[in-house]
Amino acid sequence: MKNNTLYDVEKIANAESIDVKLEDIKLDSYNVRFLHLPQKLSDKEIEEILWDEKDTTELYRQILSAGGVYEEPVLNSELIVIEGNRRIVCLRKLKQEANKGGLPGISKNHFDKVKCKILPKNTPPQIIDIFLATIHVKGKKPWNAFNKAKHIFNLYDSGGFSYDDLSKKLGMGKSTVIRAVEVYGATQKYGDKYKADKEWFRKFTYFDELYKRKDLKEFRKEDKNLERFENWVFHKKLDDVREVRQLAKILQDEDAFKEFEKNDFDAAMNLIGLKDPSINSVEFKKIKDTIDVLRNFSRKELSKTVKDDSRLKLLNSLKKEIDSLVKDITSMKKTS
Known part of the structure; x- marks a missing residue:
C-alpha cells in the first residue's frame, strides 16, 4: 500500500457522526489488548476484562458526571468498535443502571444511544492501524x-x-x-x-x-x-x-559464566563479587564511582582547581582519608 496512507487518517477524524443504539454496538475481539491470547474472546468476556482494568472505574465516573462521553467512539460499518472499547463498556454499565432508575436525575433512556463516528465500509486496515497508533502509541491515551x-x-x-x-x-x-x-x-x-x-x-x-x-x-x-x-x-x-x-558482567567473566550455566544467576554474581567488591558493597561501589570521576577529570575542572585552593584542599583531604584507611587495613592484616 502506498505510503500516502499515512496521511489518510484525516478521513477517520472527519467521519460522519450519528446516534447508534448502544445494544447494537459490538466490542472489538481483535483489539491489540487481546491478540496475544490463544482463543478469540466473546463480547461478554471482553466486557468483563475491560471493566476490571484499573482505570475503567474512573472513566465510568467521568462519563456519569458529564452525562456522556467527551470523545465519540469510532466504529466500522458493522458497528464494531475501532476506538473507544472502554467507553462503550462504561456506557453499557450506565445504561443498565439508568434503565433500572438507579441514576438519580438521569432519565431511564439517557444512555440508550451514543453518538459515534462511523467509518466508510471499505476503509483500509492500514489507515485504521495508523489512526490507532497516533492515539495509543504516541498519543494522549497510551497503551502499555x-x-x-x-x-x-x-x-x-x-x-x-x-x-x-x-x-x-x-x-x-x-x-x-x-x-x-x-x-x-x-x-x-x-x-x-x-x-x-x-x-x-x-x-x-x-x-x-x-x-x-x-x-x-x-x-x-x-x-x-x-x-x-x-x-x-x-x-x-x-x-x-x-x-x-547485570548479565553483561557475567558474560564478560569466564568463571562467572560457567557458574551461571552450572548453577544460577546468584551464584555467578557472588563469584563476581569476590573479584569486584563494588558489586555487593555500597561503600565500595561509591569508591569505584569516585575512581571513575578521578580518571575522567576534565581539563575544565582541572583548570578551576589550579586557581581554587579550596578544591585542592578537598582533594588533599580525600588523599589523607584514603591513606589512613589503607594504613589501618594493612595494620589489621598483619595482626590477623
Whole structure:
C-alpha cells in the first residue's frame, strides 16, 4: 500500500457522526489488548476484562458526571468498535443502571444511544492501524509497552510502512521504532518456541531490557546468543528482569559464566563479587564511582582547581582519608 496512507487518517477524524443504539454496538475481539491470547474472546468476556482494568472505574465516573462521553467512539460499518472499547463498556454499565432508575436525575433512556463516528465500509486496515497508533502509541491515551510494541510490529510487518514512515507519523525516533519491532518480534518468537509458557507475553520486559542495553549489543547480534537467552528465560536462569541488567558482567567473566550455566544467576554474581567488591558493597561501589570521576577529570575542572585552593584542599583531604584507611587495613592484616 502506498505510503500516502499515512496521511489518510484525516478521513477517520472527519467521519460522519450519528446516534447508534448502544445494544447494537459490538466490542472489538481483535483489539491489540487481546491478540496475544490463544482463543478469540466473546463480547461478554471482553466486557468483563475491560471493566476490571484499573482505570475503567474512573472513566465510568467521568462519563456519569458529564452525562456522556467527551470523545465519540469510532466504529466500522458493522458497528464494531475501532476506538473507544472502554467507553462503550462504561456506557453499557450506565445504561443498565439508568434503565433500572438507579441514576438519580438521569432519565431511564439517557444512555440508550451514543453518538459515534462511523467509518466508510471499505476503509483500509492500514489507515485504521495508523489512526490507532497516533492515539495509543504516541498519543494522549497510551497503551502499555507490550501493546505499543505489538502494534508497531504489526504496522511494520504488514509491509505497508517503512521505519522512516512510522518514525515520521508517530513522532518517534527511528531507533525507538526499530527497537519496538525487534523486541516484540523476539518476544513473539519466544512464545512460538516455548508454547509451554502460557504467560510468554509477560517476558516482553526481559527482551525489552536485552535490546535496550548497550553492553549487550554485541551479544544479541548472534542468533545463537538469542537462542541461549530464550532458554535462560524459559528455564528461569534469569528469573527477574533486573537480572538482565547485570548479565553483561557475567558474560564478560569466564568463571562467572560457567557458574551461571552450572548453577544460577546468584551464584555467578557472588563469584563476581569476590573479584569486584563494588558489586555487593555500597561503600565500595561509591569508591569505584569516585575512581571513575578521578580518571575522567576534565581539563575544565582541572583548570578551576589550579586557581581554587579550596578544591585542592578537598582533594588533599580525600588523599589523607584514603591513606589512613589503607594504613589501618594493612595494620589489621598483619595482626590477623
